[in-house]
Amino acid sequence: xxKMFSLVLVGVLLTMLISGCSxxxxxxxxxxxxxxxxxxxxxxxVLIAGQNAPYLASYVxxxxxxxxxxxxxxxxxxxEWKIDKQSFxxxxxxxxxxxxxxxxxxxxxxIVPALVKAQSSNIPIIAGNVGLEExxxxxxxxxxxxxxxxxxxxxxxxxxxxxxxxxxxxxxIGSPGMEPTINRKKGFEEELAxxxxxxxxxxxxxxxxxxAKSVTAMENLLTANPDIQGVYAHDDTMAVGAIQALKEHKKxxxxxxGIGGSAAGIDAIKVGDMYGTNLQSPVQDGVEAIKxxxxxxxxxxxxxxxxxxIPKITKENVANFTPEW
Numbered sequence: 294x295x296k297m298f299s300l301v302l303v304g305v306l307l308t309m310l311i312s313g314c315s316x317x318x319x320x321x322x323x324x325x326x327x328x329x330x331x332x333x334x335x336x337x338x339v340l341i342a343g344q345n346a347p348y349l350a351s352y353v354x355x356x357x358x359x360x361x362x363x364x365x366x367x368x369x370x371x372x373e374w375k376i377d378k379q380s381f382x383x384x385x386x387x388x389x390x391x392x393x394x395x396x397x398x399x400x401x402x403x404i405v406p407a408l409v410k411a412q413s414s415n416i417p418i419i420a421g422n423v424g425l426e427e428x429x430x431x432x433x434x435x436x437x438x439x440x441x442x443x444x445x446x447x448x449x450x451x452x453x454x455x456x457x458x459x460x461x462x463x464x465x466i467g468s469p470g471m472e473p474t475i476n477r478k479k480g481f482e483e484e485l486a487x488x489x490x491x492x493x494x495x496x497x498x499x500x501x502x503x504x505a506k507s508v509t510a511m512e513n514l515l516t517a518n519p520d521i522q523g524v525y526a527h528d529d530t531m532a533v534g535a536i537q538a539l540k541e542h543k544k545x546x547x548x549x550x551g552i553g554g555s556a557a558g559i560d561a562i563k564v565g566d567m568y569g570t571n572l573q574s575p576v577q578d579g580v581e582a583i584k585x586x587x588x589x590x591x592x593x594x595x596x597x598x599x600x601x602x603i604p605k606i607t608k609e610n611v612a613n614f615t616p617e618w
């Protein structure tokens with residue numbers, strides 16, 4: 294009897310052990326390997342350059358909003374502004390066999406080798422928010438976001454209005470190598486040369502989409518170029534950093550324009566610290582990326598370039614806009 298009880302006890306313990314192992318493996322697979330079979334949903338991988346940037350943090354909210362509406366699952370990976378990390382993350386998503394990838398590239402050129410490797414997977418890749426250089430466009434299915442050239446042109450038109458077509462200005466640029474940095478600079482400089490030849494860009498500094506870095510950049514620019522009348526910053530975060538430095542140096546008369554329509558930028562326009570900006574909605578930006586990704590998953594025909602609107606904001610119409618970041 295004793296022997297029989299021992300055998301039964303051993304059997305029960307073995308059953309519990311096997312059940313426990315099976316349950317653990319299932320939960321692990323569900324958590325780390327989201328698949329259509331497990332969840333009944335399509336999965337979109339998202340590669341973000343750096344979620345510490347205020348715009349991109351709100352961009353992710355737009356992605357999540359539309360993903361919920363479309364009943365798709367997201368796997369969001371943050372590269373923390375490291376191109377090597379982003380290349381590795383892309384391979385990770387391909388290994389997971391996601392249904393589509395939204396790529397917010399750290400570097401428009403350096404990401405191309407990773408895109409070349411991704412071709413054999415047949416997973417559609419969308420450049421979201423930031424575009425790629427011409428070579429990179431061969432390896433993606435679509436771009437979603439704002440037209441950075443047009444944004445730069447809009448900023449040139451604003452600075453012309455602010456300075457009445459004459460003066461010296463400086464430029465605070467984003468992260469070198471990123472498509473918005475390249476094309477917001479190009480669009481601005483080309484448009485300015487056409488519409489305001491008497492406005493001269495005397496110097497540029499990197500602000501890296503960061504307020505603190507832009508305070509330092511503006512201080513450096515003022516030291517080397519004390520006689521300026523205007524500042525063009527590639528986004529509102531950097532514009533607000535520039536304004537802080539200008540105030541500290543009692544240079545409140547210098548006109549500042551930016552891009553983005555952030556809460557800080559809109560507040561600065563309302564109180565007169567900033568002349569104007571171009572609205573780029575991060576939420577709409579993210580929503581458009583998911584919409585296009587889902588269409589690609591469903592094998593629908595789409596345009597290659599899918600642009601969002603970028604209206605100008607000045608003190609005259611600022612009351613009509615609600616900031617999203």
